[in-house]
Every structure is written in structure tokens, then in C-alpha cells.
Amino acid sequence: MTMSCGSARRILWPDGGPQAISPEIVDAQQHFAECAGCRQFASDMRVISDELNAAAPRVDAPLDVRNRLFKSIARLRSDRAEAVSRPALLAGITASVAAAALVAAIALFGSRESSPGSAMLATLTEDHVRSLHDTRLDSGSPQEVARWLAEQLHFSVDVPVLPNTRLHGARLCVADGRLGAVVEYQSGTDLVSYFVIPESSNSDVKGSTHFSYASRDGYHVVSWREPGYLHAMVGSIPERRLADLAHACIKAMGRIASIGTPFIATRSRA
Amino acid sequence: MKRRYQNSVAKAFEEVLSEHLAALYRTSLRLCAGREADAEDLLQDAMLRAFEGYAELKDTAAAKSWLFTILVRTNLNRIRAISRRAETLAADMDVTAFEEALAHWTPLRNPEEELFLSHLRENIRDALDSLDASLREAVWLVDVEGFRLREVGTMLGLPEGTVASRLFRARRALRELLRGEDGVAGLRVRR
Numbered sequence: 001m002t003m004s005c006g007s008a009r010r011i012l013w014p015d016g017g018p019q020a021i022s023p024e025i026v027d028a029q030q031h032f033a034e035c036a037g038c039r040q041f042a043s044d045m046r047v048i049s050d051e052l053n054a055a056a057p058r059v060d061a062p063l064d065v066r067n068r069l070f071k072s073i074a075r076l077r078s079d080r081a082e083a084v085s086r087p088a089l090l091a092g093i094t095a096s097v098a099a100a101a102l103v104a105a106i107a108l109f110g111s112r113e114s115s116p117g118s119a120m121l122a123t124l125t126e127d128h129v130r131s132l133h134d135t136r137l138d139s140g141s142p143q144e145v146a147r148w149l150a151e152q153l154h155f156s157v158d159v160p161v162l163p164n165t166r167l168h169g170a171r172l173c174v175a176d177g178r179l180g181a182v183v184e185y186q187s188g189t190d191l192v193s194y195f196v197i198p199e200s201s202n203s204d205v206k207g208s209t210h211f212s213y214a215s216r217d218g219y220h221v222v223s224w225r226e227p228g229y230l231h232a233m234v235g236s237i238p239e240r241r242l243a244d245l246a247h248a249c250i251k252a253m254g255r256i257a258s259i260g261t262p263f264i265a266t267r268s269r270a
Numbered sequence: 271m272k273r274r275y276q277n278s279v280a281k282a283f284e285e286v287l288s289e290h291l292a293a294l295y296r297t298s299l300r301l302c303a304g305r306e307a308d309a310e311d312l313l314q315d316a317m318l319r320a321f322e323g324y325a326e327l328k329d330t331a332a333a334k335s336w337l338f339t340i341l342v343r344t345n346l347n348r349i350r351a352i353s354r355r356a357e358t359l360a361a362d363m364d365v366t367a368f369e370e371a372l373a374h375w376t377p378l379r380n381p382e383e384e385l386f387l388s389h390l391r392e393n394i395r396d397a398l399d400s401l402d403a404s405l406r407e408a409v410w411l412v413d414v415e416g417f418r419l420r421e422v423g424t425m426l427g428l429p430e431g432t433v434a435s436r437l438f439r440a441r442r443a444l445r446e447l448l449r450g451e452d453g454v455a456g457l458r459v460r461r
Contacts, residue, residue, distance in 0.1 A: 006369030013372075013434045037377070044378045048441045049413045055394045056414040061295035065310050069291075070284065072314055073321050077280045147284055 003031045005038050012042070063142065063161055064252060070143055071158055074150035136171035145170045149181050155229075157181045157196050160252030162245050165192065173197070185245075192235035192245060199230055209250055213239065222246040283324040286333045287317060293334075293415060294341055300410045301345045303399040316344040335417070339425040342407060346426070349403060368435040375442070397447040401440055408433055409440035 008031035011024060032038045061069075137148045142159040149157045149170055159167070165185040173182045173195060180197035214221040220239045223232035224246065233246045287294075295313055302308035320340045327336055363371065398406055411422045412433075419437070423430045 004369065004373060006371075006373035009372040009375075010365070010369050010431070010434070013438070040377045041372070041375050044375065045438075045441065047378060048445060052394070052409065052413040052441070052444065053416075056398075056410070057296065057395050058292075059296050059299065060292045061313075065295065065313070066291065068310070069287075069314055069317060072318060073280070073284065073287075076318055076321060143288065147281070151281075 003027045005031070005035060005041075008032055008035070008038055009041055067142060067146065067158060067160070067252070070146050071156045074146060074156035077150060078154050078156060136169060138169040140167045140169075142167060145183060149183075153179060153181060155196075155198055157183065158249075158253045159183055160249050162192075162248050162252070165245065187235065187237050187241070187245070190235055190237045192233060192237060192242070194245075194249065195230070195232040195234065197230045197232075199225070199228055211243065211246060213243075215239070224250070279325045280321070282330070283321055286324075286330070286337070287320075290334050290337055294337060297338065297410060297415060298341060298345075300398060300414075301342070301403070301407060303403075303406070304395065312341070312345055312348065315348075316341040319344065335421055335425070338411070338415070338417070342411070342425050343427075345407075362432050363435045363439070365431070368431070368438070371435075371442070372438065378445075393448055394444075397444050400447060401443055405436050405440035405443060408436035409444065412437050413441075 008028040011028040012032060032042070137145060139145050139148070142161060145167065146157060146159045149159070152172055157170075159170070161167070162185055165187045168184040168186050168191065170181060170183045173180050175195070175197045178198050180195060183194040183196075185192045185194065209224050209226070212221075212223045214223070219234055219236050220242050221232055221234050222239070222242050222245075223230060225231070231246075231249070233242050233249070235242055294317070295309065298313040298316075299306065299309040302312055317337075317340075320337055323340075327333065398410070401409070407426070408422060411417045411425070412419065417425070419430045419433045422428075423433045426433065
């Protein structure tokens, strides 16, 4: 053997070495054929490699990490989309404004005797505009729902996994002429809707998250704000349970440190 | 039109990312020596860069390798940028030193190494995380994620031989670490 063990091992590293045949490789292969120590070395390397592969910790990405990552991508994506094309958004806004103007005109110039209240007009307007965007997704996958919402809206939405509920899907909604997201959960036999609505002005929301409570027609609403967005949980499940879900929602978004006790909050009864 | 194209690119990226996310996350976790918050930061940083450049990727079949390349290079930049970080990059061996190290390998014949796999599994995380960052990176990418030396060389911008010497040193160091002083935590050798 003319070649040293070290050279032969380096040349044929890790298993069998390069395919191209050169005098050096031929020498190394010859060395391996004659040297039990080098064959042992190659075997040891395979054993260690196999053992490491088998023993290595294979953790999956936690759901909250996945959600935050896809939300960041969705945000970047919507920033890009806004930069490229605003006409579609403008068209949507124009439709909303036109519908609102139409309803307002009916209210002003129609029969005053039967003129509905402003809340009713708002509801009609919203219903009409919603029909323009009547689209929904049925899915139990938070990632799929988040992606779908990112495609529909100009902002991204966290789709949290809430305890003791099943993700049902998502749809769009219109509130005060603004297109928002509704993520739907099944809680027992009840449906809980989680609304995220962009707000027109950059509301100055600082410090602890403040929950507001309201009830109407047997439905409870727990709402809170973050800069630029109104969040609300709506459902007929007990208010305490709804508050727990709101709490879990904020926790899933990584903001648990900033919230106070849910029941020290504003309460209004409509 | 452009927006539709961007949407389709974004969707394709998200599908590729979903497919490889578990492997990317666990690699990120090991690159950051098990520090979960750092791993998430690294993953976010790298994948946002990947998203921005995905439209330029010509061969989508190479997407996995491309995503890992961005991940390991982003990590390398972070380690270089943050001087206060305790991790260092190991000095690489020259050819002579590498051959010498290879020649001095002691065969896995010690009965103390005939130990249970559960011991290895219990200790491997700490053992991996105690390795020098560049050795850990090499052994993880080759032995765990299954990349070839050439691919890892391309990812890191290093010659194949340098990756080989890092891999050898990592395996040797792990063997020593896992064998332990009393041989309790050793590699189980299948013969």
C-alpha cells in the first residue's frame, strides 16, 4: 500500500468517495480493499451517521410559530399588493360608498312616513355590500384560513386555535363600509364568530388591552381594540366562556402580557 | 394581472414552505442551540427573505435546498454580526491535519459504546447543542437532514473537503460527548 490511511479516508470520504476515476481514487480504493482499519473506519462513520439520524430530535414547528410566520408573510404580501395595485381596493370602496349613498338617498327622498332608522339603513347598506363580497371558506386549518383571508383582504389576520372549539371556516363582512374578516368556530352546538375590522383612524390604543362587553337579542359580544383594528367575539354561549375565548385569542397572538382581568371592563346593554 | 401573478407566486411559496417548515424549524432550532425565541426569529428573518426572492427561483425542484441555503446563510450573517454571541466558528483543518485526524480514529469496539439508544436520545440534544456552531451545522445538515456534502458546501459557500472535515470533527466530538466519563451515555453500536 503506497497511500496512507488518512489520505485514503479523506479521498473516499464519506462513503465510497467521488465517482470520477483518477489514479489517486484508484489508489485509495485499492488501499481500502487491503486495509481492514479503513473499512472499519467507513463502517464506524456509517454507524454514527445512522445513529445520529435516528436519535436526532425531530420537533415540529409549534402552531403559534407557524401562525406568526404565515402572518408575517401575509403582511409582506399585502404590503406588496397594495404597492402594485390599488384599483381593486378602490373599486370595492367605491361600491361600498355607492351603496351607502343609494340607501341614504332613499332615506332622504323616499317616503318619510316609513323612513327606517339610521341603524336599519346601516344594516341594509352593509347587507347589500356584503352580498357583493359574499364569499366564504370552510376549513379547519388555521393556515389555510389565514392564507385565504390574506388573499381577500388588504391586511392579515391571526387565526388562533381556541380551546374547546373547532375551527369552522371564515367569511368576509362589512361594517361601517369597511371590509373585515370573520373567523368562525364551533363551540359545542353554538357558532362563535371572531371579527377583525379595520378602523378608519389610527386609534391611539396603548397599554393594557381593554375588553368591552355588550349583549343584544341573546347574543354576547366581547370586543377589544388594537391600533387600527377592532376585534370582537360574538356568540350565544355564556359571556364568561366568550371572554375566555377572547382571552385565549389574545394569548395566541402573543399579547397576554398586556391584558388585564377580562371582567374589569366596560359593560353596555343594548 | 401583476397582482394575480404575485398571488400565484405567493401561494406557491407558501405551499413549498408548508412542506418543509418542520425541517426548517428544527434546523433553525439546532442552529440556535435550542434557543426557541432565537430559532423563531431566525426562521422568520430567513423565510421573509426567501419570500421576497422566490419569484427569482428558476428550479422549483431545488426549493428545499434553496430554503435551507437562505436559512444557514442568514444564521451565518447573524452570528458574524452579533459579536457578543458566545458561539464561535471553528477554525477549519488543512488537508494534512484532516488526514492525520482521520488516521487516528479509534474504532468503535469499546463495549461501553454498546449502550441503549434511549440513552443516546436522551443526551443527543445537549450534545449537539454543545458543539461548535459550524460543526453542529455540518452534522445536522448531513446526518439528520440528509443533504450531500456538495449541497452543504454550496449552501455555506465552502469547499466539499471543508464540510467533510467539519462533519468528521462533529461526529468525533459527539462520540466523545455521548460516551461520557462512565460510558453511561454512549452510542449504541450495531454489529
